[in-house]
Amino acid sequence: MNFKRIFKSGLEKFIREKGSSSAALVVMMAVAGTVLFLYMLQGVSSFSIAQLQDSVDISAYFVEDASEEDISALQDKLLALPEVASAQYITQDQALEQFKADHENDPVILESLEIIGKNPLLASLNIKASDPLQYQNIANFLEQGNYPFIQTVDYKDRAPVIDRLLNLISGFRVAVIAFMIGLALLATLVAFNTTRLAIYNAKEEIEVMKLVGASNEFVRGPFLVQGAIVGVVASFFVFISAIPLFWILSPKLELFLSGFSIFGYFLSHFFWIFLLQTAVGVLLGVLSSMIAIRKYLKV
Amino acid sequence: MIHFQKIGKAYGTENIVLRDVSFEVEEGEFVSLVGKSGAGKTTLLRLFLAEEFPSHGSILFQQRNVHEIPESKLHEHRRKIGVVFQDYKLLPFKTAEENISYVMEILGANEQDIARDVKDVLDIVGLSDRALHFPYQLSGGEKQRVAIARALIHRPQVIVADEPTGNLDPYNTKDIIRLLLKINELGTTTILATHNKEVVNQIEKRVLTLEGGTIIRDQEKGRFVM
Numbered sequence: 001m002n003f004k005r006i007f008k009s010g011l012e013k014f015i016r017e018k019g020s021s022s023a024a025l026v027v028m029m030a031v032a033g034t035v036l037f038l039y040m041l042q043g044v045s046s047f048s049i050a051q052l053q054d055s056v057d058i059s060a061y062f063v064e065d066a067s068e069e070d071i072s073a074l075q076d077k078l079l080a081l082p083e084v085a086s087a088q089y090i091t092q093d094q095a096l097e098q099f100k101a102d103h104e105n106d107p108v109i110l111e112s113l114e115i116i117g118k119n120p121l122l123a124s125l126n127i128k129a130s131d132p133l134q135y136q137n138i139a140n141f142l143e144q145g146n147y148p149f150i151q152t153v154d155y156k157d158r159a160p161v162i163d164r165l166l167n168l169i170s171g172f173r174v175a176v177i178a179f180m181i182g183l184a185l186l187a188t189l190v191a192f193n194t195t196r197l198a199i200y201n202a203k204e205e206i207e208v209m210k211l212v213g214a215s216n217e218f219v220r221g222p223f224l225v226q227g228a229i230v231g232v233v234a235s236f237f238v239f240i241s242a243i244p245l246f247w248i249l250s251p252k253l254e255l256f257l258s259g260f261s262i263f264g265y266f267l268s269h270f271f272w273i274f275l276l277q278t279a280v281g282v283l284l285g286v287l288s289s290m291i292a293i294r295k296y297l298k299v
Numbered sequence: 300m301i302h303f304q305k306i307g308k309a310y311g312t313e314n315i316v317l318r319d320v321s322f323e324v325e326e327g328e329f330v331s332l333v334g335k336s337g338a339g340k341t342t343l344l345r346l347f348l349a350e351e352f353p354s355h356g357s358i359l360f361q362q363r364n365v366h367e368i369p370e371s372k373l374h375e376h377r378r379k380i381g382v383v384f385q386d387y388k389l390l391p392f393k394t395a396e397e398n399i400s401y402v403m404e405i406l407g408a409n410e411q412d413i414a415r416d417v418k419d420v421l422d423i424v425g426l427s428d429r430a431l432h433f434p435y436q437l438s439g440g441e442k443q444r445v446a447i448a449r450a451l452i453h454r455p456q457v458i459v460a461d462e463p464t465g466n467l468d469p470y471n472t473k474d475i476i477r478l479l480l481k482i483n484e485l486g487t488t489t490i491l492a493t494h495n496k497e498v499v500n501q502i503e504k505r506v507l508t509l510e511g512g513t514i515i516r517d518q519e520k521g522r523f524v525m
Contacts, residue, residue, distance in 0.1 A: 005404050016392040208388045211348060212449065213378035214405045216371070298370070299350060 006218065010225020014233075020198040021230065024285070027194040028234035031284060032277045034187040036242055038180050039273050040262065045176045047260045049169050053132055056162055058155045060142050061122040064092075066149035074147060075125055081141065083134035088126040095121040122151060132166050135159075188284060195288035199223065203296045210299040220293055227289040231281025239274050242266065300326040300488060301347070301457070306356035308342055308512075316342045318512040319356070324490060326456075329483045331499045332492040334509035340492035343509075344461050347490075348380065349373055361456075378406060381450030381487075383479075385462035387442040389434040395445045396421070396430040402453050420448040424478060440471030447478055457488045464495055472498060 014021050062071060071089060078087040090098070096119045103109045113120070129135050139155030199206075202223070209219045243266075250263035266273065301324040308317040317339045324330050332340045345351045347358055349365045357364045360376070368376050389398045396417055403413045421427045424444040434442055443463055450458055460479060464472040476498055483489040493499060499506055508516035 002407060013392065204388070205390055208390060209401075210374070211350070211377060211382055211388075212402050212405070213374045213380075213453075214401075215374045218405050 002218070003221075006221030007225050009222035010229065013222050013226040014229045017226075020201065021226070024194055024198055024227070024230045025234055025237075027191050028230050028281050028285060029238050031187040031191050032231075032235045032238040032281050034183055035277045035280050036238055036273060038183060039269070039276060040266065041176065041180065043265045043269070044257060044260065044262070045172065047257065049172065051259075052165055052169055054128065056132065056135075056158065056165055057126055057128045058135055058139060058153060058158055059124045059126050060153045061124045061151045062149050063151045064122065066123065070147075070149050071123065071125065074150075078125065078127060078138075078141075081138070083129055083131070083137055085128045085130040086126075087128075090124050090126055092119050092121055092123045095119075095124065132162055132169070135162050191284045192288040192291070195227065195285070196292040199289065199292040199296065206293065206296045207299050210297065216297050219297060220290065223289045223293055224286045227285030228282045229285075231283070231285040232278055235274065235277040235281045238277060239270075242273075300324055300328075300361065301490075302357075302359040303343070303347075304357050304359065306343070306346060306358065307354045308339070308346065308351070309354045316512050317346075317353075320509075320512070320514055321356075322507060322514060322517060324457075324488060326488055327483070327486050329480070329489045329502065329504040330491070331502060331504060331506045332490065332509060333494060333499055333506055335494060338509040339512045340494075340509055341461055344459050344490065344492055347459065348382065349376060374405075378453065379456045381453070381455035381458040383443070383446050383450050383458065383460035383463045385465035387434070387439075387446045387466075389442055389445055389449075391434055394431050394433055395426060395437065395441075395448075398434070398445055399449045399452050402449055406453055416452055417448075420452050423451070423481075424448045438471075439466050440468070440474060443467060443471070443475055444478065447475065447482075451482055451487075455487065457490065458482060460489070460491045462493055462495075463491070464493065464498055469497075473501075476501060 060074075075087050075089055078084045096113075099121060100110065100113070127138060129138055135155060135158070139153050142150060142153045143155075206219055246263040246266045250261055253262050254260065303320055303322050306317050306320040307315075309315040316337075320339070320343065332343065334340055342351070346353055347360070347365065349368060352366055357366065359365075360379075365376055389395075390401065393401065399420060400413045400417050403416060408416075417430075418427070421430055424447055426441060426444055426448070429437060429441055429445075432441075434445070437445065443466075447460075447463070450460075458479065463479070464475050467475060472495070479489055479491060480502065491498075491502075503520050505520070506516070506518050507514055508518075
């Protein structure tokens with residue numbers, strides 16, 4: 001019964017106290033917007049990191065008389081390793097075709113190929129690691145295993161590029177995480193201070209409630225409910241506004257993030273985004289009200 | 300019913316507000332606390348409501364020292380008291396009716412009882428037609444009548460009124476005092492703090508005169524003498 005009254009009272013506060021509700025709503029919308037932004041940023045950064053990781057690989061080149069069976073057996077062994085994400089077999093012919101396609105505008109090179117008169121390229125396994133840190137291990141596996149049909153592994157040539165990439169990825173990750181933490185802290189502080197100000201303005205009201213005999217729970221309750229309602233409404237507004245925003249921005253952003261549709265990402269994650277926004281909004285609204293009201297309850 | 304025993308209150312070492320104030324209030328009594336501004340009337344009432352702690356001495360209400368009540372139980376003490384303030388202290392975003400019913404809601408009364416009692420007290424204070432008005436839509440006298448209705452609705456054992464006529468014109472002052480007397484006649488112990496000479500003289504009940512933090516006069520059917 002009391003919970004119903006507390007809820008009703010909190011709802012009334014939200015509707016009637018337009019000034020403080022609007023201020024809290026604006027701030028909480030900024031917080032919900034920040035949550036949404038951080039979620040999308042996490043998606044974009046994961047995609048970018050995956051793309052960077054995907055841009056490197058190592059190859060094992062085989063001697064000319066290597067048998068298909070040996071190569072196929074090695075490919076199976078590699079794919080069984082947890083460090084290996086993919087191992088694509090490229091035959092001599094496929095390598096030549098690719099080479100020609102890559103150099104179709106370079107007549108000197110194409111002419112040189114004809115002069116040689118035979119396919120100078122080797123068959124290879126193009127290997128991508130599940131984590132760039134694992135390339136060294138994969139190269140060791142290939143070089144130290146007893147595979148006489150392997151002519152060369154190009155890890156040493158690629159190592160500087162892979163190292164630079166690893167540094168870039170880890171720097172990017174740290175920057176993104178630091179930015180996310182900073183922004184989340186800022187949003188929390190702003191939300192907390194707005195709530196504190198709103199409750200400071202209501203301190204006389206709180207005093208009256210206490211003096212007419214209200215228990216702490218009965219005084220605190222409506223403020224917490226109001227905070228929770230602000231969180232839900234702010235989350236809803238931000239979510240609704242995000243739909244047209246991402247729909248408009250998505251094609252433009254795809255120019256920079258080829259293959260990543262921000263609208264598609266938003267739609268495929270909309271449930272989690274809404275849940276996270278609402279949970280953060282409600283939690284922040286309730287917690288900041290709970291903390292801010294404490295000192296005024298001592299009447 | 301209420302025993303003020305050697306109550307002293309000082310803020311710091313210089314500002315002594317009350318000095319060894321002792322008196323008793325019997326059940327059903329109407330007591331006027333009079334004195335100039337700063338005499339300590341409001342401080343005495345705040346101490347009784349356990350809003351503040353005395354520097355020394357004690358206040359016993361129904362044999363219980365009010366300052367030994369744990370903070371978590373203070374609301375139970377305050378529910379036995381109805382409070383009326385000079386500046387009304389109505390909840391600004393609740394209607395007159397809701398301000399009054401709030402006290403019953405915190406007591407856990409059911410909706411039918413609340414509706415019936417709120418209607419009754421609104422009739423008593425003559426505000427039935429203003430039930431749905433917010434405080435900012437009411438005059439000073441009307442606000443004070445709402446405050447009295449709020450103080451009265453849960454049938455408290457004591458009504459404490461701190462300068463209830465301080466912001467009112469003579470017509471409304473008379474009205475409010477008449478209401479407080481009516482409530483007292485129905486058996487509710489009433490403590491009125493005021494510096495309004497005419498009010499006290501009109502009441503003709505017990506008068507305690509405070510000066511410089513001590514009681515200098517305690518008269519049955521007293522008059523305001525300064």
